[in-house]
Amino acid sequence: MAGEPIVNVIIVGGGTAGWMTAAALVKLLPSRCRVHLVESEAIGIVGVGEATLPHIRGFNERLGINEAEFMAATRATFKLGIEFRDWGRPGDSYIHPFGTFGSGKGTIDLHHYWSRLAETSAATPPIGDYSMAVTMAYMNRFARPDPDPDKIESTFNYAYQFDAMMFAPFLRRIAEGLGARRTEGRIVDVELNGETGDVAAILLETGERIEGDLFVDCSGFVSLLIGKALAEPFEDWSQWLPCDRAVAMPCRTRTALSPYTSAIAMDAGWRWRIPLQHRTGNGYVYASAFTSDEDARAALVDAVEGEPIAEPRILKFKAGRRVRSWVRNCVAVGLASGFLEPLESTSIYLIQAAISTLVELFPQQKGMSSLDRDEFNRLIDLEYDRIRDFLILHYHATERSGLPFWDHVRTMQVPDTLHEKIDLFRRRGRIAKYREGVFLDASWIAVYVGQRVIPEGHDMRADLPSADVLAQRMEALRSEVRAKASTMPDHRTYIERYCPMEVAA
């Protein structure tokens, strides 16, 4: 509104979180804030989250980003879902699709009909056969979702797999183009206001002192402002999510370019495989209580398919989050606020959730309203809690045994909320409703069924068609999905036509 004071925003850290925040603020709130980002090239970025969720499309759209340009610049590929290999039992495989099973539009979810078939016939095809996204993924096909909601080709969504190291510079160009200021420098101290306890300024190695009204902590694991200066406690979730390290090593892509990310169960954790245009990202997320760095490194080197293009690099972390993400005049975004392993590609999503909530609750005056802060923290807590439960499900719903890590996670005490959800699904295929969370019904169904939590009963309304009619309809749906997928272009062909990466000079 005219006459509103301009809020001076200082962003600390220039990785993915920092530049996403900067770009969003200058683009969406040009008349409410001035943005100044401080980063040091001497400090590396973690660059997690090369794999994303479909929500990133909305973020890019709001920023006016051209998709093909963005994909070329970040050497991106399309992503229709996540493949989980060896989770329920060694040899198992399923895809958690970005899309529904069947049309997703009936009163009764398709999995009830599928359960009914499976109860009577052992030869029932896997539930993924009725999903457009799963079928396309396994066939390495890609096309854009059809805008006509009556068509089966409209029942999927997509995200990207991209090089996070290149995303930040891409956003930086946008943000600086719109007036964001950047200062290069290492932060050596944080000055608090003696009376209010708010962050007053940051001090750089060069002696420069930078004041601000609102500070956004994007400093990563070190959590410079909210963790160190403001001492907001960290809520530790490692009792349920014991993985605390990752060893990462990219390699050349040799196989087909799969339009999905893979998560493969390993002896003490799991391994990611993220195919980009120019290379494949690999990493082994493991629990240091169950394996050594040496063994983890050896296991990863052993497992990667292509020629390695860098030395293995080890990262350390802890699952959990700051009790509050917005404290006083400081908002933490990204790893400074918390960490959840990238099993379901949620890192960038969490950054995005924090940014859009901040934009909506952006301070109206230079002083912060505690109401806005509380609402921000309530919404961010919900996001973290729901993702946490969904991640724990992957470890807990397993029949793997004989390895100490898997024996531990299989038998551990899970949060009551999750325990009840699993029970509800196992009985009659019901999904406890949580519409606001990032993972909707189809995601939970995919993981339950994919990891052998098979409902013992089904919705009674699914008994309506006769057995023959049901079998016919399901088969018709399955062939339609297959037929439509097989007319779509090959993923690599689509990318080469649409958004080939710029060849390095």
Add this chain to the structure above:
Amino acid sequence: MSVGAPIRTVVVVGGGIIAWSAAAALKRHIPSLDVTVVSCPVPDDAIADRIICTLPSITGFHEDLGLTEADTVVGAGSGLRVGTVFDGWAAGLAPYVHAYGSYGSAVEGIPFHQMWLRARAVEAAPPFDQFSLAAELARLRRIGSAAPSTASVGYGLHLRLERYAALMRDFAIHLGVKEHSCSGFEAKLRGDDGFVDSLTLDGGISIGGDLFVDCTGPAASIRSALDDAFENWSSWLPCDRVVSDEDQAADAAAILDRVFATECGWRWEAGSSRGMVYSSAHAKEKAAKDGTEIRMRQGCRSEPWLRNCVAIGDAAVTIEPLEWANLHLAHSQIDRMIAMMPGRDCAPVELREYNRQCVSEARRVRDFVCMHYVTARRDEPFWEDVASMEPPASLSHTLALFAERGRLPYYEEETFSRDSWVAVLLGHGFEPRGTDPLADLLSLDEVNRELKRHRDFIRDFAQAQPMYRDYMSSLSGRAPR
């Protein structure tokens, strides 16, 4: 763990709209069930069975059953309605319309009311309800036969209660529902697990079943035999009397109802129905002259579904009919009962999820109704009392967020849309201190252009629609006789 045997026989108890609707829906969606209605007289205090106004959601309930407008409007003699005029709720402000459907349309993700607030901060803007197509149609006594892409209108019904109940009964019996009439019964519980075993009717017949659906009104004759835990809302909703009557001379073409704030409650004029709701503690004398007066205790059963007995309608939730959500809540409970039908063991884990959703939904309707009182501006003792109470936490949260910059929080199981919340809040003059920062993306000129564009669109569109009377007679002309 095993899901065990499925439910095969269901006994629905009650004789009104709710009981017959439950029975018809059960039989229609799960034909393998053996459904019996034990029909008994509907008590006077079963509000959901006795209010003629419904929300637009009734259309979806009918469609799912396979009932058409020919059955429910022409056949049962119902009228259409698009909302309510609130008169006298905020001193000094003109009456406003809470109509169903959209108010304005969002531009680039900016909610319409944010644009309206911005425009208004600078100069006078037309009242918010002038941006509702439904309100404009109602003003012109027209019905939208076409559906534009930038505005929506929801149509609820004015029921003729007896004809509508007869329609549901006929339909249920046509589907294969059985009926036993009685004037009273006794419920017998099983000794080992406390489940309902059977009902012994006053004629001596005993009726057993796997599941008992209690639609007997607030007394909940069967469900209350299991436990009586009740969430009492009367500190937030102090009105405890409802008086209703019929007015044969009513204007049959009025598709907006009127609700007037009174000294110690409110009164309505809706179709042919007249009535009032008030707080007996605040009334100087008995406020009612004519009509049937009932007592009401507003609140919700803590566990609407316990063991093999589920309470539906007033047996589960009693709320004053201020926003006409009573039948809607019953429909929603019926749909949920069917969608979440457990096994014969009625496992607690399954009932917990049912109860959680059911209670959350009821509480948000409570919040919406309660919001009318909290934000009203009148100075009689009753209104001062309700304005000074501490609202339920979820409502406080909603009001605090809205007061800040016009945001509304998301709640699961919300009945009334954001547009409905905004229409009433702004109608009461409850305006936020600031606007959504995103609304700054449009210049004030753009905002004003958008407001004018939408206003013109509504006026032109509504003018071109048929008159309500003509529409209704063409409907009955088309209907099979």
